[in-house]
Amino acid sequence: MISRELYMSRIRPFIGNELIKVLTGIRRSGKSVMLDLIQRELVASGVNEEQFISINFENMSNAHLCFAVALHEEVTRRVNCIHGKAYLFFDEIQEVVGWEKCINSLRVEFNCDIYITGSNAKLLSGELATYLAGRYVEFVVYPFSFEEFSELYHTVFPNSDSREMFTQYLTNGGMPYLSNLRYAEQPSHQYLQDLYNSVVLKDIVKRNSIRDVDLLERIIAYITANVGTTFSATAISKYLKSEGRAVAPETILNYIKACEDAFLFYRVRRQDLQGKKILTVNEKYYIADHGIREAVFGGNMKDINLIFENIVFMELLRRGYKVTVGKAGEKEIDFIAEKQTHKLYVQVAYLLASEETIRHEFGAYDTIRDNFPKYVVSYDEFDMSRDGLKHMNIREFLLSEQWN
Structure with missing residues (x-):
């Protein structure tokens, strides 16, 4: 288990207060581990483990608690045996019918600190927004970044270098459990295929009928x-x-939205930099974990330029940026990333192997006149920075804090 400090640093300020902490993200991205890490932090701060109530609703032994009234009765019984504040951890809460009413009631009735996880974006829509408006804070947990992957991979293969780890990351992706399989090709692919089937059947087909x-x-x-x-x-x-x-386009959009709600895909809107408006046609989509793409459909190395884009996009999301695709006249900027007062532009390529490619990637910024950082990211080791435009090797970019 690694510390996942990127998330803990965001969650830590809310530990112990009355806001409900909601952890969402694609199935098996590490939400349950985050609950364990939070519990460890609480214990380290002096909280007694006897104050914890932890329930995983995908565990069949808890099937009888997958109804709001039954869960409320069970938690009430256990909270009344706790001296001091109770800490409630509910994993995959969407399995509980009417869970919103139960969670809201527990929040009102008891001196408690509540943490819930779920694998569907609809968790925070509809009734929950009504019951808990302004009383929750959400954290999206993504598959491992390259930095997190490297940290865990290095514990399995201590002598591996950055290039070897990145090659493995390209094909395996960032699902945390793969370390238990020692990143072996066939078991890893089987696991990712099963994960994909689980997301499709449980989080998309079943949830959307x-x-x-x-x-x-x-x-x-x-x-x-x-x-x-x-x-x-x-x-x-x-x-x-x-x-x-x-098939009607409206039906297709509904199916895509169901995939987005299950955190399988992320939609990226296009931004007209000259007209300063968001375009509503020809959007882009990226997959939550490129390892799933390789295991289920293959072709990551053939489409390596697109996979590089996918990896960089997910890294921008992890670091809290709002991301759009930029359109500047006839040219396109791969990513415009914005966060509070921070803004940066990123062009992604596999290799800057020809003068034409170099002109294309750096030339995308020709009409952008502001002073925000502009990057070209590729697999090249040699620094090709020019005219105030920064070139970075993709491994260096993914591990760097300078642009965050």
């Missing part, structure tokens, strides 16, 4: 094959029609 699973899988396959490529629901509709499936 989707009947046409074949259509869903075709749409997922299309988006996965085209990560980082601009396209529209109409384009997918035309593609499916060519394969003998007539």
Whole structure:
């Protein structure tokens, strides 16, 4: 287990207060481990473990508690046996029918500190927003960054260097459990395939009552094959029609939204830098973990430029940036990342192997006149920075704090 300080540093200021801490993210991204890390921190601060009530609702032994009234009765009984503040940890809370009412009631009734996790973005919509408006704080837990991956990989293979670790990261991705498989190719791929099936069946099909699973899988396959490529629901509709499936663009958008809610894909809007407006057509999508893409669909090394983009995009999200794709006339900026007063531009390429490629990547910034940092990120080791534009090797970029 690693410390995941990126998340702990954000959660720590809220530990012990009345706000409900909600940890969301794709299935098996490490949310349960975050609850363990929070408990360790509490113990280190002097809290007695007897003050903890921890329930995982995917454990069949807790199936009888997957109803709001039953859960409330059980927690009430146990809280009444605790001296002082109670610390409540509920893992995969969306399995509890009517959980919003239960959590709100516990918050009102008892001197308690509540932490919940869930694998669906709808966790914080609808009823919860009504019951707990202004009384919760959300933290999205992503698969491992390259830095986190390297930290854990190094405990398994102490003599590995940065290049070797990045090669493994390119194919395996950042799902935390892979370290238990020692990153062996076949077991890792099997695990990621099973994880993908679990996300599709439990978090997308079941939660959204989707009947046409074949259509869903075709749409997922299309988006996965085209990560980082601009396209529209109409384009997918035309593609499916060519394969003998007539599907309305509205249906496709609904299916994509279900995938986004399960944190499988992230949508990136395009921003017109000259007109200073957000465009609503031809958005891009990236997958939460590129290792899933390799295990289920393959082709990461063939599409390495897109995978580099995917990795950089997810790193920007992890660090708290709001990300858009930039359009400047006929040119496109891969990413515009904004966070409070911070802003940076990032171009991503595999190799700057020709003068034409160099001109294309650096030239994307020709019409951008502001003074915010502008990066070109690639696999090249040699520093090609020029004219105030910073070039960085992708490993260096992913590990660097200078742009955060």
